[in-house]
Amino acid sequence: xxxxxxxxxxxxxxxxxxxxxxxxxxxxxxxxxxxxxxxxxxxxxxxxxxxxxxxxxxxxxxxxxxxxxxxxxxxxxxxxxxxxxxxxxxxxxxxxxxxxxxxxxxxxxxxxxxxxxxxxxxxxxxxxxxxxxxxxxxxxxxxxxxxxxxxxxxxxxxxxxxxxxxxxxxxxxxxxxxxxxxxxxxxxxxxxxxxxxxxxxxxxxxxxxxxxxxxxxxxxxxx
Amino acid sequence: xxxxxxxxxxxxxxxxxxxxxxxxxxxxxxxxxxxxxxxxxxxxxxxxxxxxxxxxxxxxxxxxxxxxxxxxxxxxxxxxxxxxxxxxxxxxxxxxxxxxxxxxxxxxxxxxxxxxxxxxxxxxxxxxxxxxxxxxxxxxxxxxxxxxxxxxxxxxxxxxxxxxxxxxxxxxxxxxxxxxxxxxxxxxxxxxxxxxxxxxxxxxxxxxxxxxxxxxxxxxxxx
DNA sequence: ACAATAGTGTCTGTGAGACAGTATTGT
DNA sequence: ACAATACTGTCTCACAGACACTATTGT
Numbered sequence: 139x140x141x142x143x144x145x146x147x148x149x150x151x152x153x154x155x156x157x158x159x160x161x162x163x164x165x166x167x168x169x170x171x172x173x174x175x176x177x178x179x180x181x182x183x184x185x186x187x188x189x190x191x192x193x194x195x196x197x198x199x200x201x202x203x204x205x206x207x208x209x210x211x212x213x214x215x216x217x218x219x220x221x222x223x224x225x226x227x228x229x230x231x232x233x234x235x236x237x238x239x240x241x242x243x244x245x246x247x248x249x250x251x252x253x254x255x256x257x258x259x260x261x262x263x264x265x266x267x268x269x270x271x272x273x274x275x276x277x278x279x280x281x282x283x284x285x286x287x288x289x290x291x292x293x294x295x296x297x298x299x300x301x302x303x304x305x306x307x308x309x310x311x312x313x314x315x316x317x318x319x320x321x322x323x324x325x326x327x328x329x330x331x332x333x334x335x336x337x338x339x340x341x342x343x344x345x346x347x348x349x350x351x352x353x354x355x356x357x358x359x360x361x
Numbered sequence: 362x363x364x365x366x367x368x369x370x371x372x373x374x375x376x377x378x379x380x381x382x383x384x385x386x387x388x389x390x391x392x393x394x395x396x397x398x399x400x401x402x403x404x405x406x407x408x409x410x411x412x413x414x415x416x417x418x419x420x421x422x423x424x425x426x427x428x429x430x431x432x433x434x435x436x437x438x439x440x441x442x443x444x445x446x447x448x449x450x451x452x453x454x455x456x457x458x459x460x461x462x463x464x465x466x467x468x469x470x471x472x473x474x475x476x477x478x479x480x481x482x483x484x485x486x487x488x489x490x491x492x493x494x495x496x497x498x499x500x501x502x503x504x505x506x507x508x509x510x511x512x513x514x515x516x517x518x519x520x521x522x523x524x525x526x527x528x529x530x531x532x533x534x535x536x537x538x539x540x541x542x543x544x545x546x547x548x549x550x551x552x553x554x555x556x557x558x559x560x561x562x563x564x565x566x567x568x569x570x571x572x573x574x575x576x577x578x579x580x581x582x583x584x
Numbered sequence: 585a586c587a588a589t590a591g592t593g594t595c596t597g598t599g600a601g602a603c604a605g606t607a608t609t610g611t
Numbered sequence: 612a613c614a615a616t617a618c619t620g621t622c623t624c625a626c627a628g629a630c631a632c633t634a635t636t637g638t
Contacts, residue, residue, distance in 0.1 A: 169431065173422040197420045197435060199396045208392065210435075212420055280616080298601060300618075322616025323608040338567070343601085344560075503589080521628060523591070545589025546635035566628085 139272045140220040143237050144288045146252060148244070149184050149230035155205045156245035162252070163230065164211065177214040185233040186225035190216035191271070195255055203247045213251055215259070217271035256289075263289055264339045267309055270330040278317050278325035279303060282310075290342045302340060308333025362495045363443040366460050367511045369475060371467070372407050372453035378428045379468030383459070385475070387434065388452065400437040408456040409448035413439035414494070418478055426470045436474055438482070440494035479512075486512055487562045490532055493553040501540050501548035502526060505533075513565045525563060531556025 139145070148160040163184040167176035174192055182188050192214040199210040225233060238256060242249045262268050269285045270277075283299045303310060308331040316324035362368070371383040386407040390399035400415050415437040422433040447456035461479060465472045485491050492508045493500075506522045526533060531554040539547035 172424050173420075173433070194420065197417065199435070201395050210396070212422075278617090295601065295603090296616090297603085297618075297620095302600085318609085320616080321610045321614070323618080325617060338599090341600085501590090518628065518630090519589090520591080520593095520630085525627085541636080543589075544587070544637045546591080548590060561626090564627090 139218075139285060139288065140235055142284050142288060143239075144256075144272075145235035146238050146241055147185060147187070148234055148236050148241065150232040150234075151245060152231045158231070159245040160236070160241075161245035162213075162248045163233070173212055174214070177212075181216075184230045187218075190218060192216050195258060196251075198247060198251060200247065211251075213255065215255055217259070217268060219272055219274045260289055260342070264341050265336050267330055267333060267336065276313060276315065276327040276329055278327060279310075280325060282328075286340075286342075292343060294343075306333070306336050306338065306340065307331075309336055362441075362508060362511065363458055365507050365511060366462075367479075367495075368458035369461050369464055370408060370410070370447060371457055371459050371464065372447075372449070373455040373457075374468060375452055375454045381454070382468040383464075384468035385436075385471045386453065386456070396435055397437070400435075404439075405450075407450040407453045409450060410441075410445055413441060415439050418481060419474075421470060421474060423470065434474075436478065438478055440482070440491060442495055442497045483512055483565070487564050488559055490553055490556060490559065499536060499538065499550040499552055501550060502533075503548060505551075509563075509565075515566060517566075529556070529559050529561065529563065530554075532559055 147163060149163045151157055151159055151161055163181055165176070165180040165183070167173060171179075174194070177192050178188075178190075181190065181192075193216070195213040195215045197210065197212050199208075201208060203209065203211075238252065241252055244252065259268070263286060269282060269289070272285045272289075273281055279300050280296070282303065283294055283296065286299070287294055310328040311331045313327045313329060315327045317327055318324045370386060372386045374380055374382055374384055386404055388399070388403040388406070390396060394402075397415055397417070401411075401413075404413065404415075405411050416439070418436040418438045420433060420435050422431075424431060426432065426434075447458065449455045461475065464475055467475065482491070486509060492505060492512070495508045495512075496504055502523050503519070505526065506517055506519065509522070510517055533551040534554045536550045536552060538550045540550055541547045
């Protein structure tokens, strides 16, 4: 998450094929190495990022996806708040964050990988506290809602989201601190709870909306 | 599906390691071969089954999962109605269907693979017409419900299931034929519709049940 | 007649979505 | 005073789940 937008981490390729083009960071696995260790190592080598929680996502093996031969790629997913700044590494000329909307076109079949992964995250946000990974350690309900809105690319009703999020047991732990500095009432800060699945789930809107358009009511209350 | 129960296809290993033990069918990929072709070939060699629709499921690469070395396994999933009888092939001493409940213990980490895959199928049944793959070409609503009950390991209300399944556009196409032979009214036969996702989804019961136990009302109507 | 199955209808509780109103802050 | 934000409450519609009833078959 960077400035209320979902970004992905890209590197600019130093070598052929696709030299100079943008791609997802990655590389080969060594013989003695577990897959997740290889992913972690490549991430660090190419972007300097450490300590990210990597979750296995999928595998891509269509013949011809890599002009060098029959390359099988295992993809990994990590969600980070906006604190990290990537630094280019050995195999990469440069590294940067790019809004996921504007990422295409990428090298290899990485557009497809990004598309699949985004859809995966969208679904997982409903049943896991994964969105918390995209917030700083202590966050407000509004900041959490901003994450959901960015990933789902929708507008959510502020009040209904608030009510539903707090109803889920083990999702959010309230602290005794508040976010101040901006205009408005001070917003309580929350941390991630101990639940690893959300019951009930926090479902994204599915119907086109029964009564009216999904327009937030901007007008104030009657005096 | 065999006799209202969800079964998985197992082979008995002919060679070490785990010689004589039951395992999922599988084998190595050749250099020129796409992954799905390798899976299809191994399935046919070891069990004689052809023409199954294989979907990629996951990848398993934990070091030590195979005593022969660092083996990375890509797993594939196919759902079949109960017409097929496996025949043992080259690398397998025998092949059989086994109820998924009674499958453990299997060779390697195949118990874990089975567990993950079952959970995956359980979720997919809510959003895809995948359950139809476990029925014969023309099936009754009751037969379809039996599939859902077997996979989810629950009892579903006959009438509510009926109503909800038929409400989903593109899920089921009614034929003009009926299933007869057993007692009771003739049941209309259906075929799979053209939808590839279910809107609205056919969700499995999540709450413990608000009013009473999930007991079907066995008693007949009042005269 | 009776049991078993298929199909339809009704009722109720829960929850999502829409929206009003109040409280607290900075400008 | 006013704008912006946080929080609470109410209303309505949709639907899941529970269950009653009718229709059609075989024994």
